[in-house]
Amino acid sequence: MSKILIRGAKVLGGEQQDVLIDGTTIAQVGAGLPAEGAEVVEADGKVLLPGLVDLHTHLREPGREDSETVLTGTRAAASGGYTAVFAMANTFPVADTAGVVEQVWRLGKEHGYCDVQPIGAVTVGLEGRKLAELGAMHESAAGVTVFSDDGKCVDDAVIMRRALEYVKAFGGVVAQHAQEPRLTEGAQMNEGIVSAELGLGGWPAVAEESIIARDVLLAEHVGSRVHICHLSTAGSVEIVRWAKSRGIDVTAEVTPHHLLLTDELVRTYNPVYKVNPPLRTERDVFALREALADGTIDIVATDHAPHPHEDKDCEWAAAAMGMVGLETALSVVQETMVDTGLLDWAGVAERMSLAPARIGRATGHGRPVSAGEPANLTLVDTEYRGSVDPAGFASRSRNTPYEGRELPGRVTHTWLRGKATLVDGKLT
Structure with a gap:
């Protein structure tokens, strides 16, 4: 689908809002946005960052x-x-x-x-x-x-x-x-x-x-x-x-x-x-x-x-x-x-x-989460806590100092110009 509705996200950790992506761009940010014709991602209070x-x-x-x-x-x-x-x-x-x-x-x-x-x-x-x-x-x-x-x-x-x-x-x-x-x-x-x-x-x-x-x-x-x-x-x-x-x-x-x-x-x-x-x-x-x-x-x-x-x-x-x-x-x-x-x-x-x-000078990146901006976004489950397991890394190497250490937060979704590269913690 060309449209994605991120519903109920805490934009920059603030109040819960909906964010509508249309193609490569953020089309709307606000409460209660219509989901018609869009793939819906239930954010459930996760934090949305650029x-x-x-x-x-x-x-x-x-x-x-x-x-x-x-x-x-x-x-x-x-x-x-x-x-x-x-x-x-x-x-x-x-x-x-x-x-x-x-x-x-x-x-x-x-x-x-x-x-x-x-x-x-x-x-x-x-x-x-x-x-x-x-x-x-x-x-x-x-x-x-x-x-x-x-x-x-x-x-x-x-x-x-x-x-x-x-x-x-x-x-x-x-x-x-x-x-x-x-x-x-x-x-x-x-x-x-x-x-x-x-x-x-x-x-x-x-x-x-x-x-x-x-x-x-x-x-x-x-x-x-x-x-x-x-x-x-x-x-x-x-x-x-x-x-x-x-x-x-x-x-x-x-x-x-x-x-x-x-x-x-x-x-x-x-x-x-x-x-x-x-x-x-x-x-x-x-x-x-x-x-x-x-x-x-x-x-x-x-x-x-x-x-x-x-x-x-x-x-x-x-x-x-x-x-x-x-x-x-x-x-x-x-x-x-x-x-x-x-x-x-x-x-x-x-x-x-x-x-x-x-x-x-990274063009199109580091932009506000607002209408008209490129849909480069990251959704984070800040309530999550888990032990670091390098066996699950996407990197070819495993030299992490955090193996077995419990850390907070988990990135669940990443969008690059409206295209999901990570969905529910899994690479597309």
Whole structure:
């Protein structure tokens, strides 16, 4: 059917309303809308949000299809309530040319579970020595506006300045992985009491904070946009807060796992907790939550980082860094931000849909749930609580830190331009 009536949904967590989808567009929002000629979805008080947007996803294709593909990654995204994801450039080959970003973009178009916007590399091969084809990637069919060497830091200040100057011409943004490499050689976890007790190489907070401080000053000097990936320390929060108070055009993201988990979990030596940047202290976690609530941190981004079983089922030192996150992100945000009273559902929509769409210029996404807008929507059963079972994930990888953990909330339906990609918790 071309018409769908979502009946009795709490739009952004507010009063129950009906939402009528006609084709690819929201036709009406209101109480008691007629159901004639429409497929009816009984929302029964579930929360209706604009489709989620992830500014930081690793889809691994091309090159590491053993971890994830555009198909499996976008299926995982739809399962988690996402209608658009931004795919990081650290593929094989690296997405540092128009040809590679167009390949990823076209794969997203073919599979159709969510829109895929490639992120272009800042430097050739992520090597940090020479700017990649930023202009060509922007002018390609993929229309790249976000550039990042994520997984590696653009640590050369001159290269970073040149990148900021270049993207300014077309309103692009450089998304920085803030990690001073000389301060993190051999690092295995957060530097602190736990690393000292375990005898693991420490990853100091200053390695992140020093790069953020440098880059916000560069952005101010150039008059360009900089975005901070996976911010993880209380000190980083204060630097971003200071930069915003000066009017510097900086935005920042936090991952769900940095809102919930701490370095105390590393005592298990379970490599599922090995991630970049590392899990920090309880003090950092609370600072991140407060910063997300007050707007210092703009968005939640998953940093969905799938790895095959053999890359995680090994000793800690040899294990790959990263966690999958698309299918659990909204539940973790409900646990840490909504159920604690720090955010309401309208605030979640802002930080997981509207703001990331603005930062990444995701056309048609991150729009209000109102008549005339694209029907990119997510329906969430917020009363649900259940144990996380990675065996049921749509992602090709299972490296979740939440296995067996009880989390609230479950995405029941996702619509991409009026087409259901998830119905009653099952992919179409």
